Amino acid sequence: MNSISESFKSNPVNLDRIIPLDFKAVLKLPDSHTWSLSTADHPPTTDPFGAGSVPVIDLTDPNAVLLTRHACEQWGVFQVTNHGIPVDLLIELEFQTRRLFSLPLDQKLLAVRSPEAFTGYGLARISTFFPKLMWSEGFSITGSPMEHARQLWPHDHTKFCDVMEEYQREIGDLTERILGLMLGSLGLTRDDVRWFKPKDGRKHSQALLHLNSYPVCPDPSQAMGLAPHTDSSLLTLLHQSSTGGLQVLRDNVGWVPVHPIAGALVVNTGDLMHILSNGQFKSAMHQVLVNETHHRISIAYFYGPPGDVNISPPTKLTNHKHPPLYRPVTWKEYLDAKAMHFNKALDLIRNDVHIANR
Numbered sequence: 145m146n147s148i149s150e151s152f153k154s155n156p157v158n159l160d161r162i163i164p165l166d167f168k169a170v171l172k173l174p175d176s177h178t179w180s181l182s183t184a185d186h187p188p189t190t191d192p193f194g195a196g197s198v199p200v201i202d203l204t205d206p207n208a209v210l211l212t213r214h215a216c217e218q219w220g221v222f223q224v225t226n227h228g229i230p231v232d233l234l235i236e237l238e239f240q241t242r243r244l245f246s247l248p249l250d251q252k253l254l255a256v257r258s259p260e261a262f263t264g265y266g267l268a269r270i271s272t273f274f275p276k277l278m279w280s281e282g283f284s285i286t287g288s289p290m291e292h293a294r295q296l297w298p299h300d301h302t303k304f305c306d307v308m309e310e311y312q313r314e315i316g317d318l319t320e321r322i323l324g325l326m327l328g329s330l331g332l333t334r335d336d337v338r339w340f341k342p343k344d345g346r347k348h349s350q351a352l353l354h355l356n357s358y359p360v361c362p363d364p365s366q367a368m369g370l371a372p373h374t375d376s377s378l379l380t381l382l383h384q385s386s387t388g389g390l391q392v393l394r395d396n397v398g399w400v401p402v403h404p405i406a407g408a409l410v411v412n413t414g415d416l417m418h419i420l421s422n423g424q425f426k427s428a429m430h431q432v433l434v435n436e437t438h439h440r441i442s443i444a445y446f447y448g449p450p451g452d453v454n455i456s457p458p459t460k461l462t463n464h465k466h467p468p469l470y471r472p473v474t475w476k477e478y479l480d481a482k483a484m485h486f487n488k489a490l491d492l493i494r495n496d497v498h499i500a501n502r
């Protein structure tokens with residue numbers, strides 16, 4: 145069993161926080177989904193490529209390592225272009241994702257996630273931490289989605305499964321390439337992070353593919369697509385459709401939109417990367433807002449270390465002035481802390497040390 149499934153098993157979720165609303169059937173935002181949002185949650189549209197916008201890195205740029213370091217230190221989020229994932233695969237991925245979420249609710253519920261499981265259809269797990277429900281639904285996959293896809297389409301699931309499996313292979317390779325850039329940008333080598341690309345060539349890293357759907361909403365000003373959170377992964381690669389809605393929280397600025405760029409992928413630095421980098425890399429707080437006219441979808445790939453690995457900063461990144469900020473944790477331990485304490489999980493594993501300013 146992998147870390148994600150072990151953690152989900154030990155932290156079951158109530159069914160009322162798994163089964164989504166029949167979004168198509170409601171004409172008015174129900175009270176259960178009405179949030180009191182401030183205008184700060186709806187930032188003015190900024191110049192998408194200006195200095196105050198999320199960095200975009202061309203992976204073929206000779207300065208990619210330096211740019212990656214800067215983006216991780218300053219933002220904890222960036223977009224990548226020229227990443228090598230075929231456009232046709234992204235189009236097919238989006239098509240199959242829309243095909244799934246366009247099914248009637250009673251059909252989607254045939255593949256509903258069980259309270260202790262982490263694959264299948266249902267609300268985002270973070271729903272348990274908020275009094276109001278979010279205007280979104282999801283479908284989680286690891287490896288083959290066959291078991292659930294067969295429930296959705298008894299005679300027509302092969303293409304869906306093939307696309308999801310091919311995407312996981314491609315995005316897995318790209319994620320490791322970007323992780324390599326991140327580690328390299330910190331001056332770390334294979335010897336500092338032995339579990340990454342081990343010499344025996346066997347991969348033990350773990351990952352989860354999560355399809356998100358944000359249906360058209362009757363009152364977006366009072367609805368929340370995905371509430372503010374950081375990702376518990378080392379890093380997350382996200383394909384968003386051409387519809388915006390993702391925002392990242394920036395110190396002293398507020399919520400900044402992550403504008404969709406055709407063919408680009410969004411990279412989020414997760415909490416485990418923040419721990420591994422000893423706080424040098426930010427784990428960006430982000431949220432998703434919805435809209436009145438477009439059904440938005442996104443596909444997130446969460447990547448973490450092998451189950452038995454304790455994540456802590458390599459000795460190269462610590463010294464007496466910069467002692468380890470957090471105690472070592474496995475992904476499972478961290479997911480358990482997150483399942484119980486959500487956005488306070490990082491604080492709970494923080495070492496009680498006096499830290500010199502970086």
Ligand SMILES: O=C(O)CCC(=O)C(=O)O
Pocket residue numbers: 354356370375382384389390430432441442444
């Ligand atoms: O839909 C998005 O753009 C973001 C999704 C996300 O943050 C997540 O799945 O953790």
Ligand SMILES: [Fe+2]
Pocket residue numbers: 373374375430
């Ligand atoms: Fe996220």
